[in-house]
Amino acid sequence: MTRVASGSVRRTLLPQGLVLGGVAAGALLVAFRDPNESGHYPSCPFLAMTGYYCPGCGMMRLVHALAHGDVGTAFGFNPLVFVLLPVFGYMFVRWTVLGARGMPMRSALFRPVVVYSFVGVLAVYWVVRNLPFAEVLAP
Secondary structure, three states, X not given: OHHHHHHHHHHHOHHHHHHHHHHHHHXXXXXXXXXXXOOOOOOOHHHHHHOOOOOOOOHHHHHHHHHXXXXXXXXXXXXXXXXXXXXXXXXXXXXXXXXXXXXXXXXXXXXXXXXHHHHHHHHHHHHHOOOHHHHHHOO
16 A cells, blocks of 8 residues: 555656756756856847847856855846745745645645736836846846
């Protein structure tokens, strides 16, 4: 009976394992291939087409800096993503624990007011980081 329960948990946690594996593989790749050197990665298509930063600009350099222990530099590349990393970590752990218990992922973080607020913050960040007075938000 223990094997059935163990196999059931493994099947239930497969999505979490795949997400964790994908994030780990991406972080390892960026840790060993410096995005600050040209030619390793394609540039941001939004930046290339418009000349403006998108909300994600600087994320690979943020991950590279964090992988090398440079927290201050990481924050400078994309402050919004840096601040949201603990939220993403919490959501992943919660998803994993609830999945192991066989419960669906229901969270106050997915209520419409929270989602719309997040989209609003993202839109404001997108605009403000491209304004001349907000150079500190540019990657």
